[in-house]
Amino acid sequence: MALTKQQKTTLYTNLVRAVALDQLMMRLIRSGKMVGFYHEGGIALAPGVAAGSFLRRDDAMNPHYRAHGLAHMVSKGIDVRTYVAEHMGRVDGCAKGRSSFHVSYPEDHVFGWSANIGANFPPSIGYGFAARYKGTDQVVMNCSGDGSYQEGRAHEGMLMCANWKLPVIFWCENNGIAQHSLLEDLFPLSDISRLAAGYEIPSVIIDGQDVFACGEAALKAIAHARAGKGPFFVELKTLRVQEHNVGGLNNDGARPRDPKQMQQWRETHDPVKLAAARLLKEKTMNQAELDAIQVAAQREADEIESWADNSPKATPPISELLEGVYAR
Numbered sequence: 001m002a003l004t005k006q007q008k009t010t011l012y013t014n015l016v017r018a019v020a021l022d023q024l025m026m027r028l029i030r031s032g033k034m035v036g037f038y039h040e041g042g043i044a045l046a047p048g049v050a051a052g053s054f055l056r057r058d059d060a061m062n063p064h065y066r067a068h069g070l071a072h073m074v075s076k077g078i079d080v081r082t083y084v085a086e087h088m089g090r091v092d093g094c095a096k097g098r099s100s101f102h103v104s105y106p107e108d109h110v111f112g113w114s115a116n117i118g119a120n121f122p123p124s125i126g127y128g129f130a131a132r133y134k135g136t137d138q139v140v141m142n143c144s145g146d147g148s149y150q151e152g153r154a155h156e157g158m159l160m161c162a163n164w165k166l167p168v169i170f171w172c173e174n175n176g177i178a179q180h181s182l183l184e185d186l187f188p189l190s191d192i193s194r195l196a197a198g199y200e201i202p203s204v205i206i207d208g209q210d211v212f213a214c215g216e217a218a219l220k221a222i223a224h225a226r227a228g229k230g231p232f233f234v235e236l237k238t239l240r241v242q243e244h245n246v247g248g249l250n251n252d253g254a255r256p257r258d259p260k261q262m263q264q265w266r267e268t269h270d271p272v273k274l275a276a277a278r279l280l281k282e283k284t285m286n287q288a289e290l291d292a293i294q295v296a297a298q299r300e301a302d303e304i305e306s307w308a309d310n311s312p313k314a315t316p317p318i319s320e321l322l323e324g325v326y327a328r
């Protein structure tokens with residue numbers, strides 16, 4: 001499925017926006033302005049961008065938590081100002097500054113997530129079942145890393161979707177590592193999508209550094225699910241070039257990846273540089289157009305930061321702390 005100029009522009013613009021936001025989040029965590037910790041997206045943002053860019057507003061999406069789902073959410077058209085403010089513990093945050101990245105945007109059909117990896121599968125399947133039951137043509141984009149396919153819920157979910165032909169896309173952002181464990185130490189196979197074959201779910205393997213290839217795969221998977229043909233599995237091979245998270249407590253001990261190797265990947269596998277080179281070579285865009293996209297993305301990130309900066313710090317009285325707690 002060849003991409004149109006408009007689709008390429010959308011993907012490239014969303015990628016540059018996602019990178020600017022990821023860099024903003026890194027500045028916030030390193031300067032002490034962010035509460036909690038952050039999982040850098042780095043050069044692994046193209047899959048998230050592609051996952052969100054071609055969904056309708058009423059399609060459900062469960063973003064992968066890397067880069068805290070920013071690439072997925074901005075690409076789906078969500079205004080992430082309140083989400084950034086939430087990370088900064090501000091009253092205008094989407095959970096009044098009391099959470100970190102456990103949020104939902106129900107009006108945009110992003111139904112929230114949990115720190116518990118694999119927890120996204122049951123609600124995604126439920127959303128897919130609801131779409132089928134109500135006879136709508138909504139699809140569900142269920143994004144996760146390779147790590148969540150160690151979970152029983154992923155396998156129960158794939159089985160149910162395959163059996164009932166639910167419109168769920170299993171979007172696996174495979175960076176070859178789960179926290180501190182290399183993929184080869186966790187799985188007897190290197191292609192997670194081969195698991196899908198056991199459930200008769202069709203699959204593709206994509207270069208996750210190529211945002212256009214990711215976009216083509218998203219269009220294919222969405223068309224398949226929307227046409228009522230059941231689930232589809234997309235495995236996007238990508239790279240993590242940072243420790244698991246920044247600002248957390250778990251960065252001591254053995255480092256599974258060589259920092260020099262990670263630095264080299266940043267230079268050779270940067271999806272923005274790869275996409276820009278392709279757009280210039282094909283003459284889809286010129287340098288001035290690419291520069292304008294960069295400037296606009298930086299401005300957007302700066303405006304979000306100053307908007308959040310102007311929101312007061314959340315210091316709820318003890319009597320209000322249990323508001324919004326629904327189960328204990």
Ligand SMILES: Cc1ncc(C[n+]2csc(CCOP(=O)(O)OP(=O)(O)O)c2C)c(N)n1
Nearest residue numbers: 066115116117145146147148175177178179
């Ligand atoms: C059920 C569960 N087990 C373990 C953890 C600890 N944990 C947090 S992130 C993570 C690795 C996830 O890897 P992956 O899904 O591949 O995402 P990546 O960080 O590589 O993008 C683990 C094991 C958890 N949050 N939930």
